[in-house]
Amino acid sequence: xxxSTKKIRLATIWLDGCSxxxxxxxxxxxxxIEIAEYVDxxxxxYVDEKEFPPNVDLTIVEGALSSDHDIAMIxxxxxxxxxxxxxxDCAITGNISAMKNLFGSDAVLQKGYFDxxxxxxxxxxxxxxxxxxxxKVLPLHEVxxxxxxxxxxxxxxxxxxxxxxxxxxxxxxNIHELTRFGK
Ligand code: SF4
Numbered sequence: 001x002x003x004s005t006k007k008i009r010l011a012t013i014w015l016d017g018c019s020x021x022x023x024x025x026x027x028x029x030x031x032x033i034e035i036a037e038y039v040d041x042x043x044x045x046y047v048d049e050k051e052f053p054p055n056v057d058l059t060i061v062e063g064a065l066s067s068d069h070d071i072a073m074i075x076x077x078x079x080x081x082x083x084x085x086x087x088x089d090c091a092i093t094g095n096i097s098a099m100k101n102l103f104g105s106d107a108v109l110q111k112g113y114f115d116x117x118x119x120x121x122x123x124x125x126x127x128x129x130x131x132x133x134x135x136k137v138l139p140l141h142e143v144x145x146x147x148x149x150x151x152x153x154x155x156x157x158x159x160x161x162x163x164x165x166x167x168x169x170x171x172x173x174n175i176h177e178l179t180r181f182g183k
Contacts, residue, residue, distance in 0.1 A: 007038060007039055007040045008038055008039045008040070008057045008058060008167070008168060009039075009040050009042045009053075009055060009056050009057045009058075010039040010040065010041050010042065010044075010056070010057065010058050010059075010060070011041070011042055011043035011044060011052065011053070011056045011058070011059040011060070011077070011081065012025065012041070012043070012044040012045065012046070012059070012060040012061075012062070013043070013044070013045075013052075013059065013060075013061055013062070013063075013073070013077065014045050014062045014063055015061065015062065015063030015064065015065060015066070015070045015073065015074070015091075016063040016064045016065065016066035016067070016070060016090065016097040016137065017062040017063030017064070017088065017090045017091070017097065018090075018096065019045075019062070020088070020153070020154040021062035021063075021087045021088035021090075021091075021154040021155055022045060022046075022062055023154065024088075024152075024154035024155055024156065024157050024160060025060070025087075025157070025160055027157035028157045028158075028160060028161050029157075031161045035161070035164055035165075035168075038168045039164075039168070042056060043056070043059075052073070052076055052077060052080060053080065054080045055080065056077075056080055056081045056082070057081075057082050057083065058081065058082070058083045058084075058085065058167060059077050059081040059083070059084050059085070060085045060087050061074070061077065061084060061085065061086055061087060061091050061140060062087050062088055062090065062091060063088075063090045063091055063097060064090045064091060064094045064095065064097040064098060064137045064138060064139055064140070065134065065137065065138045065139070065140065065142075065143055066097060066100075066133060066134055066137045066138075067131040067132060067133050067134060068131055068132045068134070069131035070131075070134075071134070071143060074140060074143055074144050075143070075144065077144075078144040078145065083147045083148065083167070084140070084144065084145075084146050084147050084148070085146075085147065085148040085149075085150060085163070086139070086140045086141070086146045086148070086149045086150070087150050087155050087160070088150070088151070088152055088153060088154050088155045089151055089152065089153040090139075090153075091139065091140050091149075092139055092140070092141075092149050092151055093139050094137050094138065094139050095153060096153070097137050098136075098137040098139075100137060101136050101137055104135070105133040105134070105135060108133070109125060109133065113125060113126065113130075148163070148167075148175070149175065150163055150175060150178070150179070151175075151179055152179055155179075156178075156179070158178070159175075159178035159179055162178050163175070163178065
C-alpha cells in the first residue's frame with residue numbers, strides 16, 4: 001500500500017450520529033495496524049485533540065447536521081480539509097438523526113428535557129451545554145461540498161478499509177462495488 005513515506009493527515013468527527021460508524025472504523029480490527037502505517041490521526045474521538053487542525057488531508061464525517069455548532073464545525077472542517085468523506089447514512093441522508101424533522105425541534109426538546117426528565121432544576125432549557133438546534137436536520141452535502149459518500153448504517157468496515165486503501169494509494173474507487181446488499 002502507498003509508495004510515499006509522507007503520512008496522510010487524517011481526521012474523523014462524530015456529529016449527529018450514534019457513534020456506530022466510528023465503531024465500524026474500529027471493526028477493521030487488525031487492518032487498523034496496516035492503515036496506521038500510512039496515516040497520522042490528527043483529530044478524532046479516538047485521540048485527545050481539542051481544536052480541529054489546519055492542513056488535514058482527509059476528514060471522515062459521521063452524522064448529520066443538527067445544531068448551530070454542527071454547522072460551524074462542518075464549515076471549519078471544509079476550510080481545513082482537502083477531502084471529506086461522508087461516512088454512513090446519517091451523514092449522507094440524515095437517516096435516523098433526521099427523524100426529528102417529523103416533529104420539529106421544540107417538540108423534541110420538550111420531550112427530552114421536560115416531559116421525560118427526572119431532574120430539571122428551574123425547568124429551563126440547558127442552553128449553556130446544549131447548542132441551539134436547527135429547525136431541520138440536514139445531510140452534509142446540503143451545507144458543504146462532499147468529495148466521497150460511503151453509505152450504510154453503519155458503513156461496513158470492509159468498505160471503509162477498501163476506501164481508505166484506495167485513497168492512500170491515490171486510486172479512484174467504485175463505491176457501489178463496496179456497498180452492494182448481500183456482500
Ligand atoms: Fe449510527 Fe447508522 Fe447513523 Fe452510522 S449511519 S451514525 S450507525 S445511525
